[in-house]
Amino acid sequence: MTSIGGLLLALTLAPSIALLGCLGARRPRIAEMLNLLASAISFACALPLPFLVDGRQMLFWSDYVLLDRVSAWVVLCSAIVYFLASIYAVGYMRLLKEDHRLFRFYALFAGFGLTTLVGPLMNSVGIYWIAIELTTLVSTFLVAYERVAESMEAAWKYIMVVSAGISLALLGTILFYWAGSFVLGPTYQMTWAVLREAAPRMNPALTILAFLLVLVGYGTKVGLAPMHSWLPDAHSESPAPVSAMLSGALLNTAMIGIVRFLGITRAADLGQLPQLVLVAFGALSLLIGALFIVRQRGIKRLMAYSSIEHMGMVALGFGFGGTLGVAGALYHMLNHSLNKSLMFFGAGNMMRAYGTKEILGINGVSRRFPVQAALWLAGAVAVTGAPPFGLFLSEFTIMRAGLKPSFSWAVYVMAVLLIVIFVGFMNHFRSMYCGPAEDAAPPGGKVSAWCAVPMWLALAPLLVLGLWWPAGIWSYLTSIAPSVSP
Numbered sequence: 472m473t474s475i476g477g478l479l480l481a482l483t484l485a486p487s488i489a490l491l492g493c494l495g496a497r498r499p500r501i502a503e504m505l506n507l508l509a510s511a512i513s514f515a516c517a518l519p520l521p522f523l524v525d526g527r528q529m530l531f532w533s534d535y536v537l538l539d540r541v542s543a544w545v546v547l548c549s550a551i552v553y554f555l556a557s558i559y560a561v562g563y564m565r566l567l568k569e570d571h572r573l574f575r576f577y578a579l580f581a582g583f584g585l586t587t588l589v590g591p592l593m594n595s596v597g598i599y600w601i602a603i604e605l606t607t608l609v610s611t612f613l614v615a616y617e618r619v620a621e622s623m624e625a626a627w628k629y630i631m632v633v634s635a636g637i638s639l640a641l642l643g644t645i646l647f648y649w650a651g652s653f654v655l656g657p658t659y660q661m662t663w664a665v666l667r668e669a670a671p672r673m674n675p676a677l678t679i680l681a682f683l684l685v686l687v688g689y690g691t692k693v694g695l696a697p698m699h700s701w702l703p704d705a706h707s708e709s710p711a712p713v714s715a716m717l718s719g720a721l722l723n724t725a726m727i728g729i730v731r732f733l734g735i736t737r738a739a740d741l742g743q744l745p746q747l748v749l750v751a752f753g754a755l756s757l758l759i760g761a762l763f764i765v766r767q768r769g770i771k772r773l774m775a776y777s778s779i780e781h782m783g784m785v786a787l788g789f790g791f792g793g794t795l796g797v798a799g800a801l802y803h804m805l806n807h808s809l810n811k812s813l814m815f816f817g818a819g820n821m822m823r824a825y826g827t828k829e830i831l832g833i834n835g836v837s838r839r840f841p842v843q844a845a846l847w848l849a850g851a852v853a854v855t856g857a858p859p860f861g862l863f864l865s866e867f868t869i870m871r872a873g874l875k876p877s878f879s880w881a882v883y884v885m886a887v888l889l890i891v892i893f894v895g896f897m898n899h900f901r902s903m904y905c906g907p908a909e910d911a912a913p914p915g916g917k918v919s920a921w922c923a924v925p926m927w928l929a930l931a932p933l934l935v936l937g938l939w940w941p942a943g944i945w946s947y948l949t950s951i952a953p954s955v956s957p
């Protein structure tokens with residue numbers, strides 16, 4: 472317990488110190504190295520956590536911090552993206568040629584990393600809500616960092632839509648507390664475990680209403696349709712490393728709240744209604760993502776709608792439930808974090824090299840950047856759920872989980888839409904890779920190694936996890952299922 476507590480302390484202290492150091496140093500090279508070192512320390516601390524935690528809940532620091540198998544997994548996903556994005560940011564942010572503002576960027580970036588690492592560890596339901604709200608406040612300034620009209624508009628839209636959703640989540644949290652007060656008295660410690668224990672005696676109607684509110688509220692943060700309207704703008708207008716964090720770390724941090732509340736409804740024995748609603752949101756997200764992917768014209772907006780699709784897939788996994796559904800959804804979280812980091816890094820490189828965000832303005836990629844092109848194309852194949860990459864295994868597992876009478880319709884919807892997504896995605900990459908030879912030389916220079924190395928670091932485990940699902944990871948993820956699914 473002491474060693475785990477030390478890891479958790481270092482995990483959170485590293486980005487906190489980096490934040491203060493960036494503001495104090497005010498020098499771009501010092502700031503980028505401080506943030507990079509903090510992300511490396513956070514990753515090193517998060518990596519062993521899943522191996523150290525057992526089936527019990529571990530509580531630290533007056534029971535405010537909770538480490539269990541779900542939180543350890545989500546923290547690892549966030550730490551991976553934070554580390555990869557911090558490497559990439561060194562090369563990418565130098566291209567903006569705004570060194571006088573870089574210390575603010577890295578201070579905010581370290582703060583963003585901190586909030587995504589801390590959120591999943593909150594034992595108090597109310598403090599978890601505060602942590603999610605902090606992710607919004609910090610990341611809003613990162614979305615608007617480039618200070619152009621589009622990014623400022625995206626930031627305003629982001630904070631307004633997400634704050635409205637988080638307000639609904641707060642209302643749902645209050646209703647959960649009220650429902651618990653009829654069982655536990657007017658005052659009690661509102662932790663996830665306390666609510667689970669009280670759930671069987673809580674008023675069913677009030678509990679369902681509370682769950683629907685938190686599902687819509689945190690679903691807004693996750694980007695589930697139809698609450699997704701902020702996501703394409705925020706992801707597409709942010710600097711590329713921020714887009715990777717928004718997609719690969721933030722969305723998982725919000726999803727864990729929905730998963731924990733779903734576990735409470737399971738303990739309350741409310742039937743299949745909570746799962747059916749989650750499946751409906753997941754299927755709608757998949758539909759919206761597929762339709763907009765096919766007709767998309769902006770390269771980063773293409774990646775953003777892919778994030779909506781994949782979070783819909785995660786929602787389907789948890790909604791289907793069972794060992795396969797939960798294990799598939801958690802595995803999908805990790806694979807999506809790796810894959811979407813790779814895709815946004817590649818998109819950022821091409822945007823800077825060609826000087827445009829439009830897909831039609833990017834062509835001849837395979838001739839101009841053969842190595843980068845191969846990495847990015849492999850990521851594009853992976854992100855559509857095609858073999859031999861990790862997302863194929865996780866999606867196939869989720870589909871197997873849905874092969875039951877109550878959810879079989881969603882599996883058919885998944886199968887059709889995944890084909891549409893594959894065709895649409897590959898068609899966009901065909902146009903960018905097979906452009907005319909005379910247009911193959913973009914105005915930009917060479918891509919820095921800082922921007923290339925994290926693409927390799929993301930692709931390698933994505934391929935390994937597609938060819939080999941380690942038995943230890945399978946056992947770990949299936950052990951989580953009983954706490955969140957019937």
